Amino acid sequence: MNNLKIDISLLPTNAQNELYDFYEFLMYKYTNRRETTKINVEDIIPRKIEPFEPLNRKDIYER
Structure with missing residues (x-):
């Protein structure tokens, strides 16, 4: 599988983009x-x- 060649031109454009x-x-x-x-x-x-x-607690609720 070192020199695997795939022809993606056979796929639709959206599949090519996804790939x-x-x-x-x-x-x-x-x-x-x-x-x-x-x-x-x-x-x-x-x-x-x-x-x-x-x-x-007092300090937290003081305004």
Whole structure:
């Protein structure tokens, strides 16, 4: 199946478009796109945050 040739001109135009969309989906799914995605270490390092203070019911409903 390495050199598979398909004649899509036999299909109606809407079927050709659908087949092309599916081809693009498969290319996106199976090509190696991980090389282009760089992970920033700063994004995954835990950072210090202030402790959560529960909300007071009076403060919530005050206007």
